[in-house]
Amino acid sequence: MSDTLFADSTFGRAAALRQTQAVPHYLRAHYWWAYIHPNAVRIFERQWLVNLILWGNYAHLRDTALSELGDGLAGRTLQVACVYGDLTSRLCRQMAPGGTIDVVDVLPIQLGNLRAKLPPDAPVRFLAMDSSDMNLPDASYDRVLVFFLLHEQPRHYRERTLREVLRVVKPGGKILIVDYAMPRWWHPLRYLWRPLLARVEPFALDLWREEIAALLPAPPAAGTLRKESFFGGLYQQVVITP
Numbered sequence: 492m493s494d495t496l497f498a499d500s501t502f503g504r505a506a507a508l509r510q511t512q513a514v515p516h517y518l519r520a521h522y523w524w525a526y527i528h529p530n531a532v533r534i535f536e537r538q539w540l541v542n543l544i545l546w547g548n549y550a551h552l553r554d555t556a557l558s559e560l561g562d563g564l565a566g567r568t569l570q571v572a573c574v575y576g577d578l579t580s581r582l583c584r585q586m587a588p589g590g591t592i593d594v595v596d597v598l599p600i601q602l603g604n605l606r607a608k609l610p611p612d613a614p615v616r617f618l619a620m621d622s623s624d625m626n627l628p629d630a631s632y633d634r635v636l637v638f639f640l641l642h643e644q645p646r647h648y649r650e651r652t653l654r655e656v657l658r659v660v661k662p663g664g665k666i667l668i669v670d671y672a673m674p675r676w677w678h679p680l681r682y683l684w685r686p687l688l689a690r691v692e693p694f695a696l697d698l699w700r701e702e703i704a705a706l707l708p709a710p711p712a713a714g715t716l717r718k719e720s721f722f723g724g725l726y727q728q729v730v731i732t733p
């Protein structure tokens with residue numbers, strides 16, 4: 492697996508541009524400004540800004556997810572995709588001695604940014620991989636966290652990511668997904684946010700129309716999927732215990 496670990500020395504503008512050859516089309520086409528461009532990290536690695544984009548809900552969504560995972564996390568945790576802000580630093584603090592976190596991201600620049608935010612002795616491996624085709628063994632993780640990744644992906648990509656997540660989690664493990672959902676009819680953002688989201692994040696509205704359960708390769712068995720809504724339904728947390 493060492494060939495998928497990235498090297499810090501590869502960063503810089505040229506490397507950031509070169510790496511766009513290997514990343515999915517949707518990221519290059521729609522999210523270059525947020526994640527790929529060398530200025531992206533400089534601009535967006537501000538928690539207040541991410542919080543603003545999430546209408547003031549970053550801390551609440553982060554803390555709800557972290558408390559669902561719990562403290563004293565033993566074994567192996569997988570975080571699929573880097574997140575701006577302090578989600579991963581806080582997750583590190585919840586690890587039991589010996590517990591480890593693998594973070595997968597398709598962009599080395601994002602993995603480098605995350606590495607710079609964490610203490611050098613954080614029990615984290617940084618894996619440059621695509622979420623839709625992870626070079627990770629079956630049933631090897633006790634829990635998997637997917638925080639605001641799915642809305643960025645076209646449907647077929649999202650389905651492949653979910654299939655991969657289900658493949659790598661251990662039986663009896665936990666998958667935790669946080670992302671957009673359809674706000675309730677009375678929510679002003681249902682009408683005000685829709686046109687902007689449609690323009691800036693073209694696949695996000697899919698999650699307004701379709702349940703995450705419908706994207707799984709097979710319908711979840713009774714009692715294995717739990718969904719909770721936040722902020723008038725604009726955000727959802729889905730917990731799957733396969």
Ligand SMILES: C[S@@+](CC[C@H](N)C(=O)[O-])C[C@H]1O[C@@H](n2cnc3c(N)ncnc32)[C@H](O)[C@@H]1O
Pocket residue numbers: 515518526541571572573574575576595596597598601620621622623638639640643
């Ligand atoms: C988790 S999402 C959005 C997070 C949210 N906007 C935030 O930062 O608070 C952003 C990350 O997903 C990564 N990403 C997008 N598509 C990916 C894929 N197919 N495989 C792995 N990582 C991916 C991007 O490189 C980026 O680092």
